[in-house]
Structures are given as structure tokens and as C-alpha cells.
Amino acid sequence: MNIEKDRLIDMYRTMVRIRQFEERVSKEFASGNIPGFVHLYIGEEASGTGACAALRPDDYITSTHRGHGHVIAKGGRMDRMMAELFGKKTGYCKGKGGSMHIADTDLGILGANGIVGAGIPLAGGAALSARMRGTDQVVICFLGDGASNRGTFHEGINLAAVWQLPVVYVLENNLYAEKTRISDTYKLTNLSDRAGAFGIPEVTVDGNDVIAVYEAVQVAVEKARAGEGPSLIECKTYRIHGHFEGDPQTYKPAEEVEEWKKKDPIDNFRKRLADMGVLTDEDTGAIDREVAGEIDDAVRFAVESPFPAPEEALEDVFA
Ligand SMILES: Cc1ncc(C[n+]2csc(CCOP(=O)(O)OP(=O)(O)O)c2C)c(N)n1
Ligand SMILES: [Mg+2]
Incomplete structure (x- = not known):
């Protein structure tokens, strides 16, 4: 492993931001x-953090x-995200889109998506646009195990492979x-095996190990940037909460949840950073407190912002 100290610290802070944001939500x-x-x-x-750490702005x-x-x-921005969730005018979609429509094109975030x-295909389109504009930008397409049984997976990745899109x-x-x-939906152990059907490289990594994710995605990003086409990286991970908030989760065995709690990506990374001499427990405690302040600020911003006016309901409607 050869990762700069600042990047490791950034990755820790990002994971804590995500965790605290979600707990507050x-x-x-x-x-x-x-x-x-x-x-x-x-x-x-660890999956989103390690992957995005391998990207350029x-x-x-x-x-x-x-x-x-x-x-x-x-x-x-967590304040604009929180405001969006609260349905406020200062949110990313002026409070009219909610959780599944958050986007920030200035930051290259082409959107959450309620359609699994x-x-x-959107990632393929963005990559084609980068190619046609003559840039060396790369697109990361996040998707779930459920999404990889959809037709868009087979059609979208096959076309990206044939066109060697980044x-x-x-x-x-x-x-x-x-x-x-x-x-109940796969005969495969590693879902990345499907990459072979499209003729693209595949890797399966421990998705709760931020360094493993970062290193695997970095190799794939470099290939894509160099014009060598797409890759498929499977991050094996676990959602601790329900499918949605309010889901009673009766279908999950208790031992399974306990087993995955022991593999908590943040706890494990914190221990690893201490062992590596990058951050002491005091340092990580200070970061945790700073992030808690950012979350309080984001909630205050959301609470104090106005709701959109009823007459704005049909503004920004494109279709
Ligand atoms: C096209 C489509 N089919 C079904 C749904 C309903 N739905 C929402 S999330 C979801 C499961 C998605 O599973 P996965 O891709 O593994 O993502 P995860 O929720 O595990 O992150 C389904 C079936 C949907 N939103 N869109
Ligand atoms: Mg899933």
C-alpha cells in the first residue's frame, strides 16, 4: 500500500461524514x-468513499x-442535501425532489436515481460525451446487486465494452x-463474474475495506482514462439498516447482522489508522466531533430554510 497520509485522513473524514449524516437522517x-x-x-x-477517492474533481x-x-x-454539500430531505427551498432540488433526486452537476454528480x-445507461452517455468532447474524464457508475439483474446492466455494459467507454x-x-x-436471484458467488460475458476486467473486493476499494478502483480508473475501456468492481458489503427507514427487517437473520457489525468499515479503518501511526484515537475523536458540528449546522440550515411556495410547484418541470 502506498497511499498518502492526507488521503487516508480524508477518507476517514468522509466515512464519518456519511455515517453521521445517515444516523441523523x-x-x-x-x-x-x-x-x-x-x-x-x-x-x-467504505465503498463510496474508496471509489470516489480515486476520481478527479x-x-x-x-x-x-x-x-x-x-x-x-x-x-x-451536506447542508443542501439535508435541506432537500426536509423539503426546503435551499435544497439541491429546491425541496421538490427529495432523497432520490439529489444531483450537483458542477461536482460531476449526475444524480441519485429512483429507478433501479x-x-x-446514463453513465455510458456521460462517458461517450467525455470521449466526444476530447476530455479524459472518467465516470463511476454505482449500482446494486438488484440492479445487476436488470436489462440495463447487460445492454449498458455491453455497449460500453464494445465502445471502450471510460x-x-x-x-x-x-x-x-x-x-x-x-x-434467491443468483447462481454466482461473485457477481463480478458477469464481467467475462462483456469481455471486460473484473475484481471482487472486501467492500468494507476502504483501502482495498480505493486501490481496485484506482487501477480501473487509470485504465479507463488511458482509453482501455470499462471494468466491473464488486464490493461485498452489507446494509445495516432496512431497505428503507421503517422497514422492520424481519427477513434478516440476527446472527448475520451481528457478524457484519463486527466488520464495521469505520471501526476497522480507525484501528488500522492507529496501527499505521496515521491517526491516534484522540485525532479520530477530534474529527468525529468536527463532523458532528457540520451535521448540526446542516440540520439548522434545513430547519431555518423556507419551504418552496405552492405556486412554484410547476417550475423546473422538464417533462
Ligand atoms: C426499475 C425498478 N424496479 C423496481 C424498483 C423497486 N426497488 C427499489 S430499490 C429495489 C432493490 C434494489 O436493490 P439493489 O440494486 O441491490 O440496491 P440496494 O437497495 O441493495 O442498495 C427495488 C426492487 C425500482 N425502484 N425500479
Ligand atoms: Mg442490494
């Missing part, structure tokens, strides 16, 4: 302050319905699509 949702639907990323922080991501972590990892698997597919295998276990 869970609380605010339970208190009735957030309308609509939220799907939380708790337990999966001008690169792109496409995201999913479970997108808060991807947006934060690509540099999205819909980011796959896309890195980061498949977050969290064992479930809604309540359905992957063993």
Missing part, C-alpha cells in the same frame, strides 16, 4: 421531520436510490435487493 425521519422515503447507506461507507458519478454516501464522497439500474462500474453487493437475498 434516521433520527429526523423517525421524528417526522423528513417527508417521503429514505434508503440509508450505513455499513456501506472533474470526473463523474451516477448514483442510486441509496445515494447519500456517493454524493457526500464526491463532495456534495437507470444510472447504467466507465468504472462499482457494484455494491449488500446481499439484498429490498427483502430478497441474492441466493
Whole structure:
């Protein structure tokens, strides 16, 4: 491993931001302050963080319905995200889109997406646009194990492979699509095996190990940037919360949850950083407190912002 100290510290801070953002969203949702639907990323922080750490600021991501972590990892503003979740005018979509429509094109965040698997063709389109504009930008396409059984997966990746488009597919295998276990929908052990059908490289990594994710994605990003086409990286991980907030999760065995809690990506990275002499427990404690302040500020911003006016309902409607 040859990763600069500052990058390791940034990755720790990003994972803590995601965790604390999601924990607060869970609380605010339970208190009735957030309308609509939220799907939380708790337990999966290493995947989005490691992947986005391998990108340049001008690169792109496409995201999913479970997108808060991807947006934060690509540099999205937590105050505007929180305001969006609260339905406020200062939110990313002026309070009219909610969790599954958060986007920030200035940061290359091409959008969360409520339609499972819909980011796959969008990523191909963004990569084709980079090619046609003569830039060397790369696109990371985040998708789930459920999405990889959709037609868009096969059509989108096949075309990207044939055209050698600069896309890195980061498949977050969290064992479930809604309540359905992957063993009910796949005969494969490693979902990345499907890459062979498209003739592109594949890797399966421990998706709870931020360094493993970063290193694998970095290799794939370099290939894509050099014109060598797409790759598929499977991150094996687990969603600790339900499919959506309010999901009673009766379908998950208790031992399974306990086993994955022991593989917590943040706890393990904190220990590793201490062993490596990068951050002491005091240092990580200070970062945790700074982030807690950022989350309080984001919530205050959301609470104090106005709701959009009823007469604005049909503004910004494109179709
Ligand atoms: C095209 C489509 N089909 C079904 C749904 C309903 N749905 C929402 S999330 C989801 C499961 C997605 O599973 P996965 O891709 O593994 O992502 P995860 O929720 O595990 O992050 C389904 C079936 C949808 N939103 N869009
Ligand atoms: Mg899943």
C-alpha cells in the first residue's frame, strides 16, 4: 500500500461524514421531520468513499436510490442535501425532489436515481460525451446487486465494452435487493463474474475495506482514462439498516447482522489508522466531533430554510 497520509485522513473524514449524516437522517425521519422515503447507506461507507477517492474533481458519478454516501464522497454539500430531505427551498432540488433526486452537476454528480439500474445507461452517455468532447474524464457508475439483474446492466455494459467507454462500474453487493437475498436471484458467488460475458476486467473486493476499494478502483480508473475501456468492481458489503427507514427487517437473520457489525468499515479503518501511526484515537475523536458540528449546522440550515411556495410547484418541470 502506498497511499498518502492526507488521503487516508480524508477518507476517514468522509466515512464519518456519511455515517453521521445517515444516523441523523434516521433520527429526523423517525421524528417526522423528513417527508417521503429514505434508503440509508450505513455499513456501506467504505465503498463510496474508496471509489470516489480515486476520481478527479472533474470526473463523474451516477448514483442510486441509496445515494447519500456517493454524493457526500464526491463532495456534495451536506447542508443542501439535508435541506432537500426536509423539503426546503435551499435544497439541491429546491425541496421538490427529495432523497432520490439529489444531483450537483458542477461536482460531476449526475444524480441519485429512483429507478433501479437507470444510472447504467446514463453513465455510458456521460462517458461517450467525455470521449466526444476530447476530455479524459472518467465516470463511476454505482449500482446494486438488484440492479445487476436488470436489462440495463447487460445492454449498458455491453455497449460500453464494445465502445471502450471510460466507465468504472462499482457494484455494491449488500446481499439484498429490498427483502430478497441474492441466493434467491443468483447462481454466482461473485457477481463480478458477469464481467467475462462483456469481455471486460473484473475484481471482487472486501467492500468494507476502504483501502482495498480505493486501490481496485484506482487501477480501473487509470485504465479507463488511458482509453482501455470499462471494468466491473464488486464490493461485498452489507446494509445495516432496512431497505428503507421503517422497514422492520424481519427477513434478516440476527446472527448475520451481528457478524457484519463486527466488520464495521469505520471501526476497522480507525484501528488500522492507529496501527499505521496515521491517526491516534484522540485525532479520530477530534474529527468525529468536527463532523458532528457540520451535521448540526446542516440540520439548522434545513430547519431555518423556507419551504418552496405552492405556486412554484410547476417550475423546473422538464417533462
Ligand atoms: C426499475 C425498478 N424496479 C423496481 C424498483 C423497486 N426497488 C427499489 S430499490 C429495489 C432493490 C434494489 O436493490 P439493489 O440494486 O441491490 O440496491 P440496494 O437497495 O441493495 O442498495 C427495488 C426492487 C425500482 N425502484 N425500479
Ligand atoms: Mg442490494
